[in-house]
Amino acid sequence: MAYMNDEELASFHKDGFWVNHNLFGSEEIGDLVLCLEEFAASEKPGHVRERNSSTYRAFHGCHLYSEAFNILIRRPELLIPAKKILNDDVYIHQLKVNLKQAFSGEIWPWHQDYIYWRDEDKVPTSQIVSVMVFLDDISEFNGPLFFIPGSHKSGCIEPKISTDAPAGWEGNVSASLTYQVDESTVTKLVSEGGLFSAKGKKGTAVWFDGNLVHASPPNISPVQRRIAILTYNAVSNAPLDKNIKRRPDFLNGRNREPLQELELSI
């Protein structure tokens, strides 16, 4: 079964993202959401809180300890397009759930993702792709991601280094992000490509390029906005840094065996 046809793939490469509405049903999303309640009840190294409150901001590496998320990464709906986009076998370099909780979920400043994987993890090329799966309905009100269409074509942009990011890997996932895209570059890219917001019903999946410039506003609404983000890397693009100090496994996945699709009994 084709989960991304050639036209859809071309659209992804042109814009730097592609939206597949309602890819998963309520039951599948429900299984994942149930897990989140368990995660919230325990402290784990990959759990991150918001800058200005004790609210959880994100859970990292959920597939490393949760069966439901370990199944998710092997779902053909996600794995087949990842292989098609990267034209290779793939593994999970990073997986997280960004919670953007009602009233308290903070911003993500303008940034690209690949620079973190390049500079922190030594991923050699941008042959790496993310897909977010909506765990809630996402509207203009609860902090959707804003994309700048076509901005991935700029490649990896020289970053503005945050002056108030927390030290270490925590800065890489904070509202004061370590590597940001400066305002004049954002202005130029938006004048060329405009803005797009990633909205849709829960179960929607959105693919986006590692060099796509994006940001998201805080969630001031009473409706939570949870997304799972799976980052697939080409097996041939795995970091070569086996002997250097690396970010934790939940940010820089150690298991680089090619993933095989689950056989779904439908």
Next chain:
Amino acid sequence: MAYMNDEELASFHKDGFWVNHNLFGSEEIGDLVLCLEEFAASEKPGHVRERNSSTYRAFHGCHLYSEAFNILIRRPELLIPAKKILNDDVYIHQLKVNLKQAFSGEIWPWHQDYIYWRDEDKVPTSQIVSVMVFLDDISEFNGPLFFIPGSHKSGCIEPKISTDAPAGWEGNVSASLTYQVDESTVTKLVSEGGLFSAKGKKGTAVWFDGNLVHASPPNISPVQRRIAILTYNAVSNAPLDKNIKRRPDFLNGRNREPLQELELSI
């Protein structure tokens, strides 16, 4: 000429707001925008900066020193609906330009407006109405106002008092607003009335009730989002507090003479 018919008035009373798209043309808006550049070049008591930067957040009382804004308050397109809504002669209780500048414009937390006029200015009843005029195109990306339709019917809600608002009137116009609506009330009101965002082309005017619960996210986009907000009060509803300490004229207008429509030469 009727600038608000009975059906439109009924819609305003039902929802607590009413949008009149493209009421003013580019030339009229251009005159106002030109003034803003002058305002920015001078320090005035009613000029307010953002909490975390030196960026201007708002200019208050512009009609007190600017001919273009003094004309605006008398425009029949604005004055006639104000009289119709309030069923009385009116004067300007407050006028401001909220700038919500590109990248730096901060949030307005959930709040109602009338409580400021009641508790700070002793305006006896909520027979007072605001109209905002868009000085820029407003989209989902540059910090539109979020309204909770029907929330004005709750009347003046017991506020949550901000613990980090600046002292004095500055707190009333800060991103750490003095009087806010608490999260559980917002949640309940949104579950009943949903959310509406005030978007449109520059020149659009949006009327809203003094008790309508509203908020707006920060502007993380490269596109500024400037609005003029005119608050008309019924002459019969003027504060009775002539002898007490009052907020400055640019927040609590002293000139309570009934306004007369300009005769437009069209």
